[in-house]
Amino acid sequence: KNQVEQSPQSLIILEGKNCTLQCNYTVSPFSNLRWYKQDTGRGPVSLTIMTFSENTKSNGRYTATLDADTKQSSLHITASQLSDSASYICVVSGGLGKIIFGKGTRLHILP
């Protein structure tokens, strides 16, 4: 069964600290993996997209990694800011236009 599992479900950290969010998937065949940030009440915004051959990609303070062998991805946030408080959604695309969403990790940054 094609699934995308994210952990933790929620996370609370202090402003300025780093954190890492996890995404494990069983989608096959695999085409690409994306991380989205979704602020409350808004639509998701793309952070990174990686294909099978890419194992790391950065977007400012956000760095995503992909291990296609173990079917795991992580999103690392460096020097967190209050504006990083949001839900982070991992999305895996497979064959024939199949798109599977994780349920997201809710991140809270405290001042």
Added chain:
Amino acid sequence: KAGVTQTPRYLIKTRGQQVTLSCSPISGHRSVSWYQQTPGQGLQFLFEYFSETQRNKGNFPGRFSGRQFSNSRSEMNVSTLELGDSALYLCASSFVEGKSYNEQFFGPGTRLTVL
């Protein structure tokens, strides 16, 4: 370029009614996908339209339907509303259909509340 727009942003309906939501994609984007987002289930794929044709469909009952117009604008309709249909409905557009390396750009969503 203007982003994806969705109307209305908020909607309150009662059980049994029907509702129509509208989505205008980014100019030049021909693929429009619809998603339902609830706290318990996360984002779930409803359907995708490309060139006025439904290309993919998720596992939702026939009460959920959609269409796309020649200008790529899309509408989705939910008939005989149920309490469980309360959700954020998101529309996403992309430039190329069928190529999974296509980035989707999401609209702000329509918050539907069914009483």
